[in-house]
Amino acid sequence: MPTPEIPASRRGFSVSGLGEIAIRCIDFDAMVRFYRDVLGLEVLAVRGSGLVFFRLGNGVEGHTSVLALFAADRNPRLDAPRSEGSTLHHLALSLSQADQKAACRFFDSERIPYRIEEFSWIGWRGVFLSDPDGNTVELVSAGWPTRS
Incomplete structure (x- = not known):
């Protein structure tokens, strides 16, 4: 792995953990069942239809790490870009x-x-x-x- 061009000490910050993973779901109900029932993730919040947050861990300084599942047709924030061709590995x-x-x-x-x-x-x-x-x-x- 190459050495970082700009070390954290020079940038003045470093990433301390995972905040959120958000997935636009093709089959929202099946995805909720998978992450809840197969993997056993705890539901943190349900925000109307088509939006569920799962708790992943305590995170950093009180920010709970979460997995957010959005129904594909739901736009949770108008200013949030939607990736057409995801490169998620x-x-x-x-x-x-x-x-x-x-x-x-x-x-x-x-x-x-x-x-x-x-x-x-x-x-x-x-x-x-x-x-x-x-x-x-x-x-x-x-x-x-x-x-x-």
């Missing part, structure tokens, strides 16, 4: 090793397809599956043995 949600193993057991029992990839260079393991809109979701856990 995947979204990754962190969890403990024990919870990652439990997720795999649950996926097996429900016959939900997934794959596991180990990133030995950094000691991470990812469990990859697809949401109903075809986005790749990774459940990532640290602390797995690294190999030289």
Whole structure:
């Protein structure tokens, strides 16, 4: 990875965590069921029809990290641009090793397809599956043995 051109000390700020992931959903109801019932995310708020916020974690200085799902035909903010050809590769949600193993057991029992990839260079393991809109979701856990 290249060295940053401008170090954080010179910029005067650095990103401290994930604030929000927002997805415009093709099948809104199926997406809500997936993130709520399959992945077990806690609903933080429902804002009318076609807009649900899920809690991801405590975030930074009181800003809760969230996953926001919007119905494709809903425009939550008129000034928010809509990406026509998304370049989203995947979204990754962190969890403990024990919870990652439990997720795999649950996926097996429900016959939900997934794959596991180990990133030995950094000691991470990812469990990859697809949401109903075809986005790749990774459940990532640290602390797995690294190999030289």
